[in-house]
Amino acid sequence: MRAHLARVDAVLVQAVIAAALSFAHLHDLASAAGQDGWKAWAYPVSVDLLLVAAWKRLRSGSSKAAGWCWFVVALVASLGANVATAGLLDLAHVPAWLRILVAGWPAVAFLGGTLLAHTAPAPEPPESAPAELAESGRAPAEPETVPAAPETAGLPEAPEPEPKQPAPHVPAALVTHARKLADDYHARTGSPIDTETLRARLGVPAPLADAIVSRL
Numbered sequence: 001m002r003a004h005l006a007r008v009d010a011v012l013v014q015a016v017i018a019a020a021l022s023f024a025h026l027h028d029l030a031s032a033a034g035q036d037g038w039k040a041w042a043y044p045v046s047v048d049l050l051l052v053a054a055w056k057r058l059r060s061g062s063s064k065a066a067g068w069c070w071f072v073v074a075l076v077a078s079l080g081a082n083v084a085t086a087g088l089l090d091l092a093h094v095p096a097w098l099r100i101l102v103a104g105w106p107a108v109a110f111l112g113g114t115l116l117a118h119t120a121p122a123p124e125p126p127e128s129a130p131a132e133l134a135e136s137g138r139a140p141a142e143p144e145t146v147p148a149a150p151e152t153a154g155l156p157e158a159p160e161p162e163p164k165q166p167a168p169h170v171p172a173a174l175v176t177h178a179r180k181l182a183d184d185y186h187a188r189t190g191s192p193i194d195t196e197t198l199r200a201r202l203g204v205p206a207p208l209a210d211a212i213v214s215r216l
Contacts (some may be wrong), residue, residue: 019048022078029081032091035101043102046109047081050074053116070112077105178202178212 026044035043051074057067084089084098181201185193200211 021117022082023048026078026081028085028091029098030102032094032097035102046106047074047077047165050109050112050116051078053113057116066115070116073108073112101125174202174204175212175215 008048023044026047027040030043050070054067054071054074056067058064058071062155077159089098178198181198182193185197195206195213197205202209202212204212
């Protein structure tokens with residue numbers, strides 16, 4: 001924690017010193033170019049504010065061309081003042097072209113600050129809307145819902161019904177004979193004859209015995 005605070009303090013101290021030196025150089029150059037009193041103090045504020053506004057536009061990610069343009073203009077103005085006051089220029093005899101640049105700087109800074117503050121980024125088109133729908137202005141049609149088929153995977157298939165066999169033909173004489181056997185069986189046992197007993201007595205297949213019992 002202390003190391004982090006120490007790094008932050010060092011950065012702040014360095015920034016304050018650099019800003020103070022640049023501020024003083026801009027003030028001295030403006031004063032030497034004929035801007036007296038509060039005007040000389042306003043020039044460094046104007047340059048630094050334009051530099052900060054251009055850097056903020058670059059950080060926002062929109063209109064980077066304008067941000068870089070005005071950032072370079074403000075940086076050149078700040079560096080030019082620092083170099084000019086380093087002994088390369090006689091501040092007692094400032095050339096006329098430098099006086100013109102200093103006098104015209106407020107208009108340039110006002111134009112740059114206004115453009116950076118009031119240039120709105122272009123709105124981005126919605127990603128979800130297709131291009132052809134955006135051109136025609138129609139809303140996308142809702143997809144038709146198709147009823148889902150019932151899930152039958154993994155379920156046992158129902159057995160198919162067996163085809164019904166036609167009832168066998170029973171002769172009338174055989175029915176008469178079977179009726180006599182049934183009466184005799186009922187007289188002896190006191191209960192009606194069952195299908196298996198009747199089939200054994202007659203010696204006929206099971207389907208024919210069922211048909212005969214249904215007619216008794």
